[in-house]
Each structure stands twice: as C-alpha cells, then as structure tokens.
Amino acid sequence: MKALKCRECGREYPLTATHVCEFDFGPLEVAYDYPKIKQSLTPEKIQSRPRTMWRYRELLPIATEPTVGCQVGFTPMVKADRLARRLGIRELWIKNDAVNYPTLSFKDRVVSVALSRARELGFTTVACASTGNLANSVAANAASVGLKSYVFIPADLEQGKIVNSLVYGANVIGIKGHYDEVNRLCAEIAGKFGWAFVNVNMRPYYAEGSKSMGFEIAEQLGWKLPQHTVVPMASGSLLTKIHKSFQEFAKLGLVEDTKYKVHGAQATGCSPISVAHKSGMDFFKPVKPDTIAKSLAIGTPADGFYALKVMKETSAAADDVSDDEIREGIRLLAESEGIFTETAGGVTVGVAKKLIASGKIPANDSAVLCITGNGLKTLDAVVGHVGKPREIRPSLREFEALLDAEMKLATV
Amino acid sequence: MAKVRIPTPLRKLTNNEELIEVNAGTVGAAITELQSRYPGIKERLVDDTGAIRRFVNVYVNEEDIRFLQNQETPLKNGDEISIIPAIAGG
Numbered sequence: 001m002k003a004l005k006c007r008e009c010g011r012e013y014p015l016t017a018t019h020v021c022e023f024d025f026g027p028l029e030v031a032y033d034y035p036k037i038k039q040s041l042t043p044e045k046i047q048s049r050p051r052t053m054w055r056y057r058e059l060l061p062i063a064t065e066p067t068v069g070c071q072v073g074f075t076p077m078v079k080a081d082r083l084a085r086r087l088g089i090r091e092l093w094i095k096n097d098a099v100n101y102p103t104l105s106f107k108d109r110v111v112s113v114a115l116s117r118a119r120e121l122g123f124t125t126v127a128c129a130s131t132g133n134l135a136n137s138v139a140a141n142a143a144s145v146g147l148k149s150y151v152f153i154p155a156d157l158e159q160g161k162i163v164n165s166l167v168y169g170a171n172v173i174g175i176k177g178h179y180d181e182v183n184r185l186c187a188e189i190a191g192k193f194g195w196a197f198v199n200v201n202m203r204p205y206y207a208e209g210s211k212s213m214g215f216e217i218a219e220q221l222g223w224k225l226p227q228h229t230v231v232p233m234a235s236g237s238l239l240t241k242i243h244k245s246f247q248e249f250a251k252l253g254l255v256e257d258t259k260y261k262v263h264g265a266q267a268t269g270c271s272p273i274s275v276a277h278k279s280g281m282d283f284f285k286p287v288k289p290d291t292i293a294k295s296l297a298i299g300t301p302a303d304g305f306y307a308l309k310v311m312k313e314t315s316a317a318a319d320d321v322s323d324d325e326i327r328e329g330i331r332l333l334a335e336s337e338g339i340f341t342e343t344a345g346g347v348t349v350g351v352a353k354k355l356i357a358s359g360k361i362p363a364n365d366s367a368v369l370c371i372t373g374n375g376l377k378t379l380d381a382v383v384g385h386v387g388k389p390r391e392i393r394p395s396l397r398e399f400e401a402l403l404d405a406e407m408k409l410a411t412v
Numbered sequence: 413m414a415k416v417r418i419p420t421p422l423r424k425l426t427n428n429e430e431l432i433e434v435n436a437g438t439v440g441a442a443i444t445e446l447q448s449r450y451p452g453i454k455e456r457l458v459d460d461t462g463a464i465r466r467f468v469n470v471y472v473n474e475e476d477i478r479f480l481q482n483q484e485t486p487l488k489n490g491d492e493i494s495i496i497p498a499i500a501g502g
Contacts (some may be wrong), residue, residue, distance in 0.1 A: 025421070025468045026467050287479070
C-alpha cells in the first residue's frame, strides 16, 4: 500500500479510515507499488501458500499480517456441464461463494480485509450498513476476535439474514426504510462516532477484498482470464473489482493479457445500472427498489458510474430479470448442479441465460458465473414455489401406492 | 428558514458549523447562499456544468432530490437539507 488516492482527481491521502476526497467527494482507492510487487510475486509463490484469499496478500490492503478471517476464500470453482447444456453454451463455470467461510457469502472476503485493517488502525468497534449478507459477515467475524459490532439493516429483511446476525451477539439495528435510507443514516452516524464502518470510512480497504474472487477465478482456470464473467450488481462494486483483479494479474504478468468481458446482472425491480447500460447512458437514474432480490436492492448504487464504465470498456452487456425468472434461476442451478444459491444467484443465472440466448455471450465461448450467496438465507423467496413433500404413514403399501399413482400420472 | 446539515469533509469551510440556516427558496438557491457566506463551498458540490457532482447526494427531509425537483426543489420553513457522499453497498 502506498496511499489512498481519489478516483476522480487523483489527490492523495494518508492510509487512514477515510473514504471521500475532501475536494470533489470522489471515492478514495488504495494505491499499490506494482513494480515492486511484480519483482517478487509469481504463480509458484502464490501456489505454495495456504488455499485462502490471503494467498494474494500483496494485492490486498493491509500493512502487516491478516488477523481476522484468515480462513476466508478459495471457494470451489465448479465446471458446470449440466447447466451449460441447459443454457446452451460450450463451457460454463460456477465460482461458488455460496459456501464461503464463515458466513456463506462473498462478503466474508471484504469483511476480513476491512476488520484486519480496522484492527491495524486501532478500532475496537466495527459497524456496517447492510442488505443482510454483509451484516452476517461483520457480526460473525467481529465475534471471532472480540470486536464490538453494530449492524444496520432494513427492518423487513429475510428472517434468515436477521437471525444470522443476532446469533453472534451483534447489536442489530433494524431501520424502518429501504437500504438507501439505511445507507444515508449510516453515512451520518459514521461521521459522529469513532467506529470503523466497513462500507463507509473503511470502504477503500473493504472494497479491495472483492478482488480476491477474481484472482481465484483466474488461478482456478489455470492462470487464465475468463472470456465472460457474469456478476450480480447491487452498488456495482464487485463488478468493478473483478475487472480490477483481472487487470492487476495481467499487469503483473501472472496471466496473459487476453480479452475479457464482465457482464452485469440486476433484478428488474431494482435495475438502475442495467437500464442505464442498455440505453447507452454513462450515468444512472436512482430508483426505489421492489424485488425479492433484497441483497441487490440498492436504488442509488454508489459504484454504478464505474460499473457502467467497466462494461463499456470491456464491451460487455447488462440485463435484468423478474422475480419469477430469479426463482427459475435458483431452481436451474440447484437442479442441474446441486448448488442452492440465494436470490442474487438466481439473478446471475437468469441474466446469464438471457445473454446466452441473445448471443451476447456466444454459444461457443466459455463463461464464469459469480454465485455470491447461499439459498438457505433466503428461504422466504422460494417457499411455496418448489413444491411440498408428499406425506404418507410409515407403511410400505402406502409408499407403493404413491409411486404407482405418480407413474400413472407421468405416463398420461 | 431551512437548515443545511454540513458533512464532515466540508466543515473546514464552515468554521466547523454543522447546521446552517438559509433563507433560500430552493435547493439551488441554498447552495448559492452558502457560497456567498462560505466561499469555495459551491465548487465542492456542483461541477463545471452547474449539476450536482456525481458523488454527492442531496436530500430534503430525507428524500433524495433526484426524486423531487433536483436543484429546483422548493424549500419551506423547517426543511432540512442533508449533503451526503455516495457510499458502497452491502
């Protein structure tokens, strides 16, 4: 790490807990000493290290060694042949962060970086504004090292995501409003208390954690960049960081600098970024979210502008899917690959299906889908849409009768 | 009179004042009024074309002015304006 640098005007700031350029409010980003990193970082060196996200330590923004979330990352990269056939594409991979450690979403990546850095800077209380997954991850990772935590969430979140924060002893504050309102309140709170807000004043460090998902994709493909990556967009941050991770690997000579596209996926009920991209705009219009994909329900996406820029630069596409298509995406992935993802994953699968069908992802190419969260957390969204168990008494005769009836039905 | 809540990065310009009362009738006029009292503040909020900067969100009574009438949004007695940097998702 060299400094924090404004993405808009390039002004530099010291490496403290601050996220906004004083001059133009542009977001601050961590700057690295790439020539120095290039001298020592090789695929062999990375492969000799433990299979966690921290094997890319030189490209993650902490000063010493990680102290929170040391086991996070290096999730499975699944070759999804059955789903590939159903979607009509030659080669398909699932990057499965639905089983990330410890809280089953990609957020453990950003949180382990943010909390490790927060401890380096001397904080003892951590906090976040969250649509659910981030709250779970902050609560769990803070508990694991004895940090005090406050998590702020929309009060109407899925039960699974609320319980998954409370159980760790976090202070969970439900805000009567949607995420954008939680976000605004947290921006005001963060200015008042001396806490490390992972996605406010710690954001420059926090956001860099997402790059590890892209590093792993490239390494797991055999040190190659994927032709197509489909990424769900809430604030748009993950998409921009996957792009950055590919660029960094190419710049450091760890992969060949081949062409790639990073496509964006949103829910139609909250699609400011995909709507802007489809109509060729380089700015978005804020919306009021109305979708079952609550983890993506950000109507004023802070990184929307940069996500649009990345999609334009890589000639990528964006699209969005309805609530029904989201549920269909969840079932498609579950039935063909045995992976149960949350609504955001349903969005990614649904949009990938559309992009393949329309030829925006050509059938002869290879694609990676970023599955970012676990279906057990959003049961509410699929209950009543996946059928019900058939109930019988514990009798062989009843079971045979049931099978018989179903076989008859199937032949009708 | 409406009140403007000044975010931390701008308080160096307002002698650390957090809440500033303005007489202006619209959000745009309030920014101009702030500029006349605290020179330099306008260019931090508004770009060369006169639009609110990309990473600045302005709210009147907790509603984003992009859902109201942007800089033409009228102000009445007791309204509160918040100026907040855009932040990340979660």
